Amino acid sequence: MKYLFFINTPAQAYTWIPIIRELQSKGHEIRILARDYGSTLGLLKANGMKFDQFKPITRKYTRIFEIFIHLWKGLKLSRGFRTTVVIGFGVDAAFTAALLRKPCIIFTDNEPTHVQNVMASWFASVIITPDCFQRDIGKKQLRINGYKEFAYLHPDVFKPDPSIISGLDINKTGKYVILRFNSFDAVHDIGRRGFTSGDQLTLVNELGKYARVFISPEGNLPKELESYRLPIDDNQIHHALYYAQLLVTDTQTMATEAAILGTPVVRCNNFVGSHDMGNFIELEQKYDLIYCFNNSTKSINKAVELIKLPDLKETWGRKRQKLLNDKINLTRFMVGFIEDFPQSLKKCRDMRGQS
Numbered sequence: 025m026k027y028l029f030f031i032n033t034p035a036q037a038y039t040w041i042p043i044i045r046e047l048q049s050k051g052h053e054i055r056i057l058a059r060d061y062g063s064t065l066g067l068l069k070a071n072g073m074k075f076d077q078f079k080p081i082t083r084k085y086t087r088i089f090e091i092f093i094h095l096w097k098g099l100k101l102s103r104g105f106r107t108t109v110v111i112g113f114g115v116d117a118a119f120t121a122a123l124l125r126k127p128c129i130i131f132t133d134n135e136p137t138h139v140q141n142v143m144a145s146w147f148a149s150v151i152i153t154p155d156c157f158q159r160d161i162g163k164k165q166l167r168i169n170g171y172k173e174f175a176y177l178h179p180d181v182f183k184p185d186p187s188i189i190s191g192l193d194i195n196k197t198g199k200y201v202i203l204r205f206n207s208f209d210a211v212h213d214i215g216r217r218g219f220t221s222g223d224q225l226t227l228v229n230e231l232g233k234y235a236r237v238f239i240s241p242e243g244n245l246p247k248e249l250e251s252y253r254l255p256i257d258d259n260q261i262h263h264a265l266y267y268a269q270l271l272v273t274d275t276q277t278m279a280t281e282a283a284i285l286g287t288p289v290v291r292c293n294n295f296v297g298s299h300d301m302g303n304f305i306e307l308e309q310k311y312d313l314i315y316c317f318n319n320s321t322k323s324i325n326k327a328v329e330l331i332k333l334p335d336l337k338e339t340w341g342r343k344r345q346k347l348l349n350d351k352i353n354l355t356r357f358m359v360g361f362i363e364d365f366p367q368s369l370k371k372c373r374d375m376r377g378q379s
Contacts, residue, residue, distance in 0.1 A: 025052045026105060027362065030112030030120070031075070032059040034258070035277040037067040039131070039172045040111075042181055042355045044073065047362065057101055062242065063258040070259045076101050099123060109365055115144045122147035129362060133172055135159050135301050150369050152361075156302035166372055168357065171303050173277070175354040177262060177284045184266040184285075191256065192238070192264065199235035201331060202254065202265065202282075203227055204273035206242050206293070219274045219292060221246055223320045227272055228252060230324060234331045235269055242275065269336055272327045276301070279314055283307045286337065286344035288330050289314035292323035311347045313340065 029044060031037050037058070044054050056075035058064055068075050102124055110121035110128045114137070121128030128148040132141055135158045145151050145164050155167045176182060194200050205219060219227070228237050228249060238254040239245060240261065245253060256264055262281060265271060271282040274293040280303055282289045291304065296318040307314045315330075317323040330336060361368045 025108040025363070027052060027054050028102060028105065028107040028110045028117075028120075029054065029056045030110070030114075030117040031056055031064060031068070032113065032116070033061060034063045034067055035172070036113050037064050039175045039354075041067070041071050041073065042176050043358045043362075045071070046355060046359045050359075050363070052363075053105075055101055055105055055107070067259055070257070109362060111362065115140050118144040118147040121149075127366065129365065131172060131358075133157065133301065133303055136295065136299055149366065154303055156306040158299070158302040158305070166369065167376070168352065168354075168372075169350065170352040170354045170357065171280055171284070172354065173280050173284050174351055175358065177281060178351075178353040178355070179348065180353045181355055182262060182285075185260075185263045186267070188256065188260060188263040189267055191260075192236075192254075194236060199269045199331070200267075201231050201235045201237055201270040201272065201327075202268045203231075203237065203239045203252075204241070204271060204275050204278045205239065205245075206273075206275040219320055223324065224249060226324055227327065230328050231270075231272070231331055234328075238264075240278075270327060270331055272323070276304075279304065280307065283311070283313040284344070284347065286313075286341045288336060288340050290317070290323050290327045290330065291315065292317045292320055294318045307347075311343055313343050313347065 027047060029040055031040055048054055056068065056073060058068055058075040058077050060077050065077060099120060107124065107126055110117050110124065110126050112130060113132055114130065118128050118130060129150055129152065130144050130148040131152045133154050138159055141151065141159070141161050145161050148164060151161050151165045153161070153165055153167055154171050155169050157167065192200065203224070205224060225248070231237050237252055239249055239252040240254045254264065262285065265282050265287055266285045268287050270288050270290070271278065272290045273279050274291070279289045279291045291314055295301070296316045300316070304314065304316055308316050315326050317326070
């Protein structure tokens with residue numbers, strides 16, 4: 025079979041890479057259209073993935089028009105390829121599939137992009153979401169018991185590398201925390217905010233009393249914080265997260281990643297309390313793996329409280345196991361679903377009693 029994948033962000037690259045690799049190992053032919061955004065292309069290259077790329081529109085408020093670049097590039101890439109199914113995270117893949125008159129499989133976990141999700145559902149064959157997804161997208165929605173991060177961080181897929189500790193110049197009994205700051209430059213980030221530069225400095229100073237502090241920024245760092253930059257390649261971040269005592273962040277995906285890896289999370293942005301995503305609500309209220317705030321002072325106080333706790337990682341390891349017991353290996357599920365599509369959709373609906 026032939027499959028066309030749309031990849032727009034580093035999080036999407038992480039999700040699709042193990043799935044693509046498994047499909048390729050079974051003899052399927054893959055083509056990838058990737059957006060030159062953040063570390064997306066670097067991650068694909070580091071994992072030996074061949075792809076066609078397009079450069080994004082850099083201005084925040086006109087980025088919505090990128091869809092037309094997607095469509096043109098997607099159609100051009102598909103000529104002569106005759107893809108069996110188009111696969112992606114949103115409207116770009118769905119529109120392209122419609123123009124090609126091909127089936128389309130979409131995965132989404134982002135409730136705030138409701139308009140885009142509904143538009144994608146008009147043209148996609150199925151919209152796969154986690155069970156905890158907070159919105160009803162319609163009859164094409166298929167709920168499963170897993171987040172996108174389980175494609176690449178399920179224990180069957182991800183094996184943490186302890187050598188990351190020596191690379192960070194941390195002794196085996198030492199503590200370190202990771203701070204992750206958002207650039208808030210995506211379309212769905214318009215009007216959103218997280219930690220201010222003052223908050224960032226306070227976090228460094230307060231947490232630095234108890235642990236080594238590293239910062240993993242999406243954008244640029246103020247000069248006074250540059251010395252705290254996490255000195256690793258992007259494709260090593262999950263190993264560093266696994267061994268960290270704590271993650272404090274105003275981003276989205278990395279909060280879920282850390283929780284899945286058993287690392288305590290303090291998350292702060294104004295998504296919280298305002299149509300927040302279902303995975304964060306579930307991770308906080310059902311599994312007690314993360315703490316979410318829209319107030320920076322409260323989040324900083326919680327972070328300091330946590331880093332002082334004895335046996336913090338051991339406690340979170342037990343919580344993590346409950347989560348793992350409940351969730352699926354998403355790579356295994358998606359590979360089977362894609363290979364057997366559309367019969368797989370009927371089987372899933374029959375098993376879950378969805379019409």
